[in-house]
Amino acid sequence: xxxxxxxxxxxxxxxxxxxxxxxxxxxxxxxxxxxxxxxxxxxxxxxxxxxxxxxxxxxxxxxxxxxxxxxxxxxxxxxxxxxxxxxxxxxxxxxxxxxxxxxxxxxxxxxxxxxxxxxxxxxxxxxxxxxxxxxxxxxxxxxxxxxxxxxxxxxxxxxxxxxxxxxxxxxxxxxxxxxxxxxxxxxxxxxxxxxxxxxxxxxxxxxxxxxxxxxxxxxxxxxxxxxxxxxxxxxxxxxxxxxxxxxxxxxxxxxxxxxxxxxxxxxxxxxxxxxx
Numbered sequence: 001x002x003x004x005x006x007x008x009x010x011x012x013x014x015x016x017x018x019x020x021x022x023x024x025x026x027x028x029x030x031x032x033x034x035x036x037x038x039x040x041x042x043x044x045x046x047x048x049x050x051x052x053x054x055x056x057x058x059x060x061x062x063x064x065x066x067x068x069x070x071x072x073x074x075x076x077x078x079x080x081x082x083x084x085x086x087x088x089x090x091x092x093x094x095x096x097x098x099x100x101x102x103x104x105x106x107x108x109x110x111x112x113x114x115x116x117x118x119x120x121x122x123x124x125x126x127x128x129x130x131x132x133x134x135x136x137x138x139x140x141x142x143x144x145x146x147x148x149x150x151x152x153x154x155x156x157x158x159x160x161x162x163x164x165x166x167x168x169x170x171x172x173x174x175x176x177x178x179x180x181x182x183x184x185x186x187x188x189x190x191x192x193x194x195x196x197x198x199x200x201x202x203x204x205x206x207x208x209x210x211x212x213x214x215x216x217x218x219x220x221x222x223x224x225x226x227x228x229x230x231x232x233x234x235x236x237x238x239x240x241x242x243x244x245x246x247x248x249x250x251x252x253x254x255x256x257x258x259x260x261x262x263x264x265x266x267x268x269x270x271x272x273x274x275x276x
Contacts, residue, residue: 034252037245046246054222055231055247059254062228065139066207069146073203074196077154084155085162099156102149107212114145115217137219142227145213150203157199158192165191201262208255 049055084096102110118125118135125135135141165188173183211229218225228251235244 031252034245034249037242042242045242049235049240049243049246050250054226055228055250057223058226058228058231058247059251061139061142061226062208062251063254063258065142065146065227066204066210069143069150069207070200070204072143072147073150073154074200077151077199077203078158078192078196080151081155081158081162085159086167099152102152107149107210108216110148111145111213111216114141114148114213118144118217136217137221137225139218139225141217141219142214142225145217146203146207146210149210149213150206153202153206154196154199157195157202161192161195197262201259204262205255205259208251208258 080099084092084099115122115136117123118128118141120126120129120134120136122136128135133140135144169187170183173187174180178186209229211227211233214227215230218227218230220226220230228247232244232248232251235241235247
């Protein structure tokens with residue numbers, strides 16, 4: 001009886017120890033070293049670095065563009081997942097495979113490709129330029145890059161839910177007189193909301209820390225298109241390790257609080273799926 005009360009799976013102690021050691025080596029110790037480095041540095045220099053106008057502008061740009069890109073990915077990710085799961089059409093497997101391309105493509109290659117396409121003389125950028133819209137070397141280009149790298153997170157989290165959601169409930173709702181909008185809002189959306197919230201959080205987290213695909217299309221102009229990860233790299237190249245640590249730690253705390261707030265709002269609104 002006592003053996004059964006310990007749990008179904010054996011080796012709990014060993015598994016827990018391995019998990020804690022793994023998290024300690026890869027997460028807790030590096031973060032602790034970051035905090036320790038900041039604590040042993042000059043407080044006045046750290047505060048002035050974190051509150052500098054250039055640093056605050058980089059924070060606003062990184063947070064704002066990541067949030068906008070995540071919202072765009074939720075909207076179009078839901079639509080793309082719906083099309084891939086509910087319809088059959090030529091080239092479906094190809095499109096489904098292309099969704100994972102941002103996972104496999106090096107971020108630098110993605111940035112160069114996006115810059116080539118959206119530059120003022122690029123395939124798409126030249127047509128947008130005629131309309132007075134500039135994508136490359138602007139915050140709009142950063143949003144385009146973050147949308148590109150974050151889309152698979154939403155699609156791949158929503159697809160399994162749609163796959164398990166029988167199409168018969170849509171037919172039943174239609175037979176009972178419900179419109180397509182009513183069916184989506186009352187039956188389908190509540191089922192997809194937990195996965196969509198998870199995909200949004202993952203896309204947001206990816207956008208906050210993205211570097212390679214952004215620096216090529218952003219233009220990297222201080223106070224205009226300079227993201228926080230780039231500012232950290234610049235300070236490292238200037239051998240301002242204390243300043244780089246301060247910027248990184250402040251951005252880490254802000255990002256963590258935003259992700260925590262998103263999860264809390266999801267749980268409070270009942271978006272998060274209940275535990276089985």
